[in-house]
């Protein structure tokens with residue numbers, strides 16, 4: 344399975360497809376790591392972006408659904 348590497352291992356940026364024609368690259372919008380936009384890399388980028396969005400949504404919901412403590416409503 345192809346893995347796109349960020350400049351920093353903990354980067355949570357999104358991969359973006361940039362450029363046109365043969366100059367296309369996939370670049371992270373945070374650490375600016377770049378990879379050639381091969382079909383394989385593009386699929387990997389989509390996978391990673393979905394995983395990132397999912398994790399951020401979970402984190403946002405976790406913050407919103409602060410569980411009531413004992414004696415709460």
Ligand SMILES: [Zn+2]
Pocket residue numbers: 349350351354355356357371372373374375376
């Ligand atoms: Zn990155």
